[in-house]
Amino acid sequence: MSLEDSPAHAASGSSADAHDLPGLAGGAPGAPVLRRAEGRTGLRAFMQVPAEVYRDDPAWVAPLWLERRLHYSRQNPFLRHGHWRGWVALRDGRPVGRICAQVDTLHQARYGASGHFGLLEAVDDPSVFRTLVAAAEQWLAAQGVREVTGPFSFSINQECGVLVDGFDTPPAVMMPHGRRWYARRLEAEGYRPAQDMLAYAIDTGFRHPPAMTALLGRFGDRVRLRSLRRRELGRELELLRGIFNDAWSRNWGFVPFTAEEFAELGQVLRWVVDDDLVRIAEVDGEAAAFIVGLPDLNELIADLDGRLLPFGWLRLIRRLRGGAATRGRVPLMGVRRCYQDSPLGAALAFAVIAGAQSAYVERGIRWAELSWVLDDNAGMRKILERLGGEPYKRYRLYRKVIA
Structure with missing residues (x-):
């Protein structure tokens, strides 16, 4: 190109x-x-x-x-x-x-x-x-x-x-x-x-608070957690896109992901994300929430000066396959609107977070960033802070009337 x-x-x-x-x-x-x-x-x-x-x-x-x-x-x-x-x-x-x-x-x-x-x-x-x-x-x-x-x-x-x-x-x-x-x-x-x-930092070894354990137990017979079905990637991506667009539709500045944009994201998932780093929670058999966890590629490319040639690509592949990442980032998470602001919605959020946590711990990823979270999203901020998460970066969007 x-x-x-x-x-x-x-x-x-x-x-x-x-x-x-x-x-x-x-x-x-x-x-x-x-x-x-x-x-x-x-x-x-x-x-x-x-x-x-x-x-x-x-x-x-x-x-x-x-x-x-x-x-x-x-x-x-x-x-x-x-x-x-x-x-x-x-x-x-x-x-x-x-x-x-x-x-x-x-x-x-x-x-x-x-x-x-x-x-x-x-x-x-x-x-x-x-x-x-x-x-x-x-x-x-x-x-x-x-x-x-x-x-x-x-x-x-x-x-x-x-x-x-x-x-x-x-x-x-x-x-x-x-x-x-x-x-x-x-x-x-x-x-x-x-x-x-806000970007939240969290130690992946966090303990589940009693309220989280109680919620998961309360809805355990209705909520089922599963991993990404890679063989059905196209269908899975459309499922995740539908949840995300519904979950975020009332947030500030929301613009829906198009199918093409989410398919591009799917290429990242295909190459750098194992199936169990994508967790989908189903309620009574219907997908209701999801989370996507990534290894923090910036940790793995920091010494490449932006270049994959001549040998940077080989170093990156070895690091990905060898489990060199100690940090991760959760860029996408969503709970369908019909469950938000309810105990079941909180249980769904806890369930997918716990699923990502176990996958990170298994890979030796000790720390994760959850980003971004709107400053006024009190519900999600409360959940993350209950788990020991702390806001460690703040980003700001600006506005100006020009006519």
């Missing part, structure tokens, strides 16, 4: 960009110069920005270059219902910042004339942030957007949020990192907090 296959090169919508919008291309001595993230050269510069921004941050983990190329390519299923544009800020020819703007028709169908920004990374320089944010806002305004939220990379079902607490520890797989100045610089550009999200 060529880098020129990127959607930044083929994004639909208005042609407004840094070359068309006055005041965005720089020119004054020392001022950032803005360029579109299109074509091989532009997208490569876009992808290089994080390495520049985090070069002195020991907690940062370089993402796999191949995975990022795929994310920005036409193969990303987000492009079936959205389009995006990206920009890179350069100073003296060196990339010092980046941003993307995107419009998601599924989000607009629910929330009106909305748009997003995302993939924001930049050095601590107000002129760089101002230039990047202005480019994103002007392009979004040309798309008819009146309210901007973000950051999303590219949707709420992918990496999202600005890290505002928890900078000293590395991000878990498929979670963003950040620098301490991001929130301050965004707020200086008129953005205000819209929603906070």
Whole structure:
């Protein structure tokens, strides 16, 4: 796949960009110069920005270059219902910042004339942030957007949020990192907090509290726990997607997973997740809740500098097969709405968590992140804290009205 296959090169919508919008291309001595993230050269510069921004941050983990190329390519299923544009800020020819703007028709169908920004990374320089944010806002305004939220990379079902607490520890797989100045610089550009999200850390050796044991006993004759049926993966993925879309449908900013997006997630499950790290709870024979546990791939790729060639892929495979992971992440969990806010719903949540716990312990995974959890999701937060979980990272989504 060529880098020129990127959607930044083929994004639909208005042609407004840094070359068309006055005041965005720089020119004054020392001022950032803005360029579109299109074509091989532009997208490569876009992808290089994080390495520049985090070069002195020991907690940062370089993402796999191949995975990022795929994310920005036409193969990303987000492009079936959205389009995006990206920009890179350069100073003296060196990339010092980046941003993307995107419009998601599924989000607009629910929330009106909305748009997003995302993939924001930049050095601590107000002129760089101002230039990047202005480019994103002007392009979004040309798309008819009146309210901007973000950051999303590219949707709420992918990496999202600005890290505002928890900078000293590395991000878990498929979670963003950040620098301490991001929130301050965004707020200086008129953005205000819209929603906070938490990442919980938990020791996988936690003891089951008496209330949990009692609930599981109370509904034990109705609740059955099982693992993923890999031979029926397509059907299983649709089952999990249906539970997730139902379970999360009333949450802030919810946009449903499409079948294509969940199928892409299924490729991750196929290659890095054993069947019993996906637990499905059935009530009276009907699937009602599930949880997905991953080994924390960031722990396994931290020394690869983002590259699988020439021998990084072999090291990664050996680590996956050899059980080298000591950390995990739970990225997906859901209980059908009809059971939420009820004792049976709590029992279902406990059941799938206990199932993931046993699978993690068996593999030597001693610690797990459960993320993300909405700050105002009191029910789930109470369950996790009963199990000994503690919020150790906080992410923030921002909003700004631009028209």
